[in-house]
Amino acid sequence: MTRFLMSTAAAAALAISATAAMAEGETIGFSQIGSESGWRAAETTLTRQQAEERGLKLQFSDAQQKQENQIAAIRSFIAQGVDAILLAPVVATGWDAVLQEAKEAEIPVVLLDRQVDSAEDLYLTAVGSNLVHEGEVAGKWLVDTVGDKECRVVELQGTTGSSPAIDRKKGFENALAGHDNLKIVRSQTGDFTRAQGKEVMESFLQAENGGKDICALYAHNDDMAVGAIQAIKEAGLKPGTDILVVSIDGVPDLFQAMANGEANATVELTPNMAGPAFDALAAYWKDGTEPAKFLQTESKLYTQADDPAGEYERRKGLGY
Amino acid sequence: MSLLKRIAPQLIALALLVALVTVFYPGFLKLDLSGGRLVGPMIDVLKRGAPVALLAVGMTLVIATRGIDLSVGTTMAICGAVAAWAVAGGWGLVPALLLALAAGALAGLWNGLLVAVVGIQPFVATLILMTMGRGIAQLITEGRILTFNHAGFAFLGSGTLLGLPVPAWLWLACGLGMAALMRRTALGLLVEAIGINRRASALAGVNATVLLIAVYVVSGLCAALAGIVVTADIRGADANNAGLWLELDAILAVVIGGNSLLGGRFSIIASLLGALIIQTIDTGILLAGFPSEYNLVIKAGLVLVILVLQSPRIAGEWRLWRDSHRASREARAAQRSRT
Numbered sequence: 001m002t003r004f005l006m007s008t009a010a011a012a013a014l015a016i017s018a019t020a021a022m023a024e025g026e027t028i029g030f031s032q033i034g035s036e037s038g039w040r041a042a043e044t045t046l047t048r049q050q051a052e053e054r055g056l057k058l059q060f061s062d063a064q065q066k067q068e069n070q071i072a073a074i075r076s077f078i079a080q081g082v083d084a085i086l087l088a089p090v091v092a093t094g095w096d097a098v099l100q101e102a103k104e105a106e107i108p109v110v111l112l113d114r115q116v117d118s119a120e121d122l123y124l125t126a127v128g129s130n131l132v133h134e135g136e137v138a139g140k141w142l143v144d145t146v147g148d149k150e151c152r153v154v155e156l157q158g159t160t161g162s163s164p165a166i167d168r169k170k171g172f173e174n175a176l177a178g179h180d181n182l183k184i185v186r187s188q189t190g191d192f193t194r195a196q197g198k199e200v201m202e203s204f205l206q207a208e209n210g211g212k213d214i215c216a217l218y219a220h221n222d223d224m225a226v227g228a229i230q231a232i233k234e235a236g237l238k239p240g241t242d243i244l245v246v247s248i249d250g251v252p253d254l255f256q257a258m259a260n261g262e263a264n265a266t267v268e269l270t271p272n273m274a275g276p277a278f279d280a281l282a283a284y285w286k287d288g289t290e291p292a293k294f295l296q297t298e299s300k301l302y303t304q305a306d307d308p309a310g311e312y313e314r315r316k317g318l319g320y
Numbered sequence: 321m322s323l324l325k326r327i328a329p330q331l332i333a334l335a336l337l338v339a340l341v342t343v344f345y346p347g348f349l350k351l352d353l354s355g356g357r358l359v360g361p362m363i364d365v366l367k368r369g370a371p372v373a374l375l376a377v378g379m380t381l382v383i384a385t386r387g388i389d390l391s392v393g394t395t396m397a398i399c400g401a402v403a404a405w406a407v408a409g410g411w412g413l414v415p416a417l418l419l420a421l422a423a424g425a426l427a428g429l430w431n432g433l434l435v436a437v438v439g440i441q442p443f444v445a446t447l448i449l450m451t452m453g454r455g456i457a458q459l460i461t462e463g464r465i466l467t468f469n470h471a472g473f474a475f476l477g478s479g480t481l482l483g484l485p486v487p488a489w490l491w492l493a494c495g496l497g498m499a500a501l502m503r504r505t506a507l508g509l510l511v512e513a514i515g516i517n518r519r520a521s522a523l524a525g526v527n528a529t530v531l532l533i534a535v536y537v538v539s540g541l542c543a544a545l546a547g548i549v550v551t552a553d554i555r556g557a558d559a560n561n562a563g564l565w566l567e568l569d570a571i572l573a574v575v576i577g578g579n580s581l582l583g584g585r586f587s588i589i590a591s592l593l594g595a596l597i598i599q600t601i602d603t604g605i606l607l608a609g610f611p612s613e614y615n616l617v618i619k620a621g622l623v624l625v626i627l628v629l630q631s632p633r634i635a636g637e638w639r640l641w642r643d644s645h646r647a648s649r650e651a652r653a654a655q656r657s658r659t
Contacts, residue, residue, distance in 0.1 A: 035463040158610050184346075189612035193561040194465065194554040201370055203606035206625065208363055209347070223465070227554055234478055236355065253467060320464060 023156040026285070028056040028278075030086040034065040038251060039271055040088075047086070047090030047274035054278055059250060063248035067091055071098045078105045084124075084281050086274065088112040090135070099123060112273040125280050125291040127273045131164050133196060134299045135171020137267045138246050141301055142177050142216055145264070146242065151215040154204045155187040156197050156228060158220040167190070168220045183212075197224030201231035213236050216244035221253035222266055229262050240264055240304075250302060252315040258308035264301045271318065273297065323589065330577060330593035333626045337597060341604035348607065357480040361607055363488075369599030370487035371396070371563070374546040375497050375570035376570040379540030381502075383574050385535055386515040386583030387435060387442035392570060394453030395427040395543035396563030400551035401460040408468040416473065421544045428540020429454070432533030451566065457559035467556035477552025487549045491592070494545060495582070498538075499588040508586075511535065515583025574600055576626060597626065 028051060032044055044060070044243070051058040060084060061073035067090050077085050078101055085107055091094060091208040092115060099122035102109050111126035155172070158165030169187075176182050186204050197219060211232065217239075219225035225247035232239040239245050239262045247254065250268030257263040280291040292312035302311060343346045375392045382389045399420040406416035427449060434445035460466075465624040479486040504507030513521035514528050523527040546566070551557045576594035579586045601619050610618065628634060 035458065038464045041463050080539050103516065156610055158614070186609055187612070188606055188609075189615065191561075194556060194558055195550055195561065198554055200606055202364055202368075203361075203603060206359075206364065210359075223558075230478070230554065235359075253465070315584075319462075 009217055025055065025057055026083040026088060027059060027080070028084050028281075029059045029061065029080070029082040030274075031061045031070045031073040031077075031088065032064055033064055033070075033088050033090045038320035039269065040247060040314075043088070043273060045319045046272045047112075050272065050274040050278055051071050054282075055144045056278065059202045064088060064089055067094060071095075072229040074098050074102060074109075078107060080118050081105075082107060083235050083285075085109045086112055086277060089114050089116050092117050095124065095291070108281065110276060110277040110281065120293050121164055122282060125277075125293055125295055127176075127277045127280075127295045127297065129299055131167030131267050132171040132174070133232040133296075134248050134267045134269065135168040135173075136175045137171075137299050137301050138168075138218060138242045138265070139172040139175025141183065141265050141267075141303070142244065142246055143175060146182060146216070148181060149215070151182045152185045152208070152213055153182055153216045153218055154201075154208070154214050155184050156190040156200060156217065156219040156224045157187060158189065158192045158224075159187045161193075164192075165206075165220055170226070172218055182216075184218075190219070190227070191225060192221050194227035197227030199227075201228035202235070203319075205231060205235045205237075211235050211243065214243050216246065218244065219245070219247035221248045222249040225263060225266075226257060229257055233262075238262075250300075250311075250315075251320050252318075253320075255302070255308040255312040256316065258302070259312060261304065265301060268298075268300045268302060270297050323587075326578075326587050326595060327590045328502070329630050330590050330597065333576070333598050333629070334593055334600065337604070337626075338383065341600060341608070345507060345604065345606035355363035356512050357485075358483045363485065365596065365599045366488035366602050367485035368603060369547040369595050370485075370491045370549050371566055372493040372569045372573055372598060373550070373592050374494055375539075375566060376573040376595045377467070377491075377498050377588055378535075378572075379541035379567075379574050379579070380579060380586050380588050381498075381511060381535045382442070382539050383571070383579055383581060384511050384515045384586035385532055385536060386518075386588035387532070387535070388540045388571065389431060389536065390443065390446040390450035390579070391427060391453060392539060392543040392546070393429060393563035393565060393567040394450050394457065395424055395540055395542070396550065396566065397457035397557075397559050398427065398453050399424045399544035399547035400561050400562045401457040401466065401557040402464045403473070403548050404463040404551050404557035405460050405620055407470045407473050413470065413472045416463045417548065420548055421541060422543050424540040424542075425537050425542070426540070426546025427498050427550060428537035429533065430538070435536065436529045436532035454559065457557075457562070461557050461559040463559070465556045465558045472516035473552050474555050475552070477549055477554070480507065480610070485558045485653060487553070490549060494542065495592045496590055502588065512584050512586065515586075569598055570595075572623065576623070576630075598623075614632070635646070 030047055035041055048058060065282035070090060074085060087109055089111060095116045095118045099109060099118050103122055108124040115126055143228050157169060188200045188210060190200045203242045208214045215227055219228060225245055229239040229245060232243055237243060246265045247265040248267045250266050254266050256261055276295050283289040348361045351358055379389055387581050402423045403416050403420035431446050431449060434440045462481055481489055510526050510531060513526055514531060518528050550562050562658050573594035574591045576597055577587060577590035601622050605615050605618055
């Protein structure tokens with residue numbers, strides 16, 4: 001009896017030390033799309049930071065915007081026998097085969113910030129923001145700020161046909177529905193860039209009586225808003241006062257503009273997608289908890305009252 | 321007079337286009353004077369057309385030698401990044417500009433050597449820099465939008481001089497200066513000679529190798545100026561997007577300017593008008609307020625109409641039809657007078 005107890009205890013001790021060792025140094029493979037934007041650079045920086053904080057080993061692979069590089073990276077992660085794979089997929093299709101290979105090797109895959117159209121049982125979960133919801137948060141801020149006043153809104157869309165442009169437009173329109181005093185009078189694509197944002201805003205200002213008829217600007221990303229703010233200033237108006245400026249993303253330069261009183265609000269698209277992903281993985285490793293198939297990150301609204309200067313300082317080192 | 325005849329199709333196309341835009345946006349020709357500077361859609365066209373107009377100056381010369389320079393868009397990104405990096409690093413305005421121009425000249429020299437000395441086809445030779453250059457620009461900016469705060473540099477992108485935007489002065493000076501240099505000296509003729517037959521021009525005593533390299537260097541310098549303008553405009557170097565696909569707009573401007581891609585005779589002034597036509601379309605679409613899904617379709621449609629109207633085949637058919645019409649009318653008149 002005593003011998004039996006002792007051997008059980010020893011086995012239990014062994015089991016505990018084994019789990020402890022696993023929790024210490026799990027290896028995570030991360031296949032990143034590439035360096036297409038400052039936001040993605042910040043996502044990479046934060047993923048490294050989060051892994052370090054949790055004592056995880058991160059194997060990073062930059063795919064340079066090519067799916068075949070990502071598939072090759074995932075195969076090499078499987079061959080190395082990593083404990084989990086993070087994937088920010090460059091496109092939505094064509095992942096079935098390689099995800100199946102990961103599944104057969106019993107390696108959980110977590111998708112970051114973009115979705116794939118493979119069967120749901122091929123990956124553990126997907127972490128991302130809800131683009132429609134982002135637009136709704138921005139729209140709701142404008143509705144609450146303007147109140148009952150008449151307000152002519154101009155909109156700078158993202159790249160025509162891209163899902164952020166479609167969904168952020170839809171969300172904003174959802175929030176404005178039922179508030180007839182707010183009207184989108186002009187809407188054009190600024191291709192998500194500063195230069196185009198500025199050029200299109202110049203034409204909006206021309207077309208709307210030198211900008212005097214515009215009450216607010218909604219930009220699908222902060223970069224276009226930063227360009228548009230310059231156009232408003234050059235037209236002799238005060239951005240943030242004469243024309244309200246609300247946009248989405250939360251990049252450092254927009255926080256600086258808010259600190260200067262030239263922008264009013266931004267909805268953050270958090271680059272910390274890895275935090276929730278690691279939390280879900282930790283729970284899965286611990287007792288096999290299956291997370292929901294989509295983990296939505298918070299779309300937090302920042303205004304001039306939320307210490308924009310401090311937020312700028314906190315963000316500028318992240319690689320945006 | 322011969323110049324006026326040469327650029328007549330472009331002038332007519334521009335006038336028709338302005339009329340068309342005015343139909344959809346009646347305020348297009350409106351000009352106001354506010355705070356010592358002219359404002360109005362036409363002024364926006366002059367200002368926004370600057371990058372493509374500057375690129376078109378260099379591109380015209382390259383195309384006249386039967387070449388093509390696909391790398392100008394990325395050269396813009398590199399030079400803009402260099403200028404922003406130098407200004408942000410506190411080098412001062414003049415060294416920063418010189419450094420950016422030197423980067424443009426270097427890019428042009430690289431293309432020129434590949435084409436003139438190594439003998440690679442211009443399309444392939446400049447494609448190399450087109451693909452790799454954006455990576456170089458991203459290395460300089462570390463993948464971020466490199467911003468700076470320098471009033472003197474920003475002036476080059478959004479300042480006003482004697483009522484007109486500075487970028488407009490830049491492309492006017494650059495374009496007219498280059499046109500004068502080409503036509504007041506024999507240079508233009510020599511460039512055309514290379515384009516028509518490089519071997520024959522070399523045998524006739526033209527130093528074709530040096531001249532070819534020089535043409536690509538000029539194209540690089542024009543791209544550097546364009547890069548400086550766009551960087552100064554947004555007060556930041558956006559390596560991912562600066563000059564993206566602008567090489568195609570520049571080639572289009574040269575083609576709308578009636579210059580043959582097969583080299584030979586060229587007109588810089590006509591290319592500048594081509595750039596203005598493209599920008600008038602772009603600005604007109606924005607002002608008219610169509611949904612953005614239609615932008616590219618409208619642009620392509622208008623460009624197609626302009627090019628078809630300019631094509632020698634159509635012009636020839638028209639002349640033939642007009643002459644035969646006149647001949648038959650005269651014949652009928654003669655018949656009538658006889659009866």
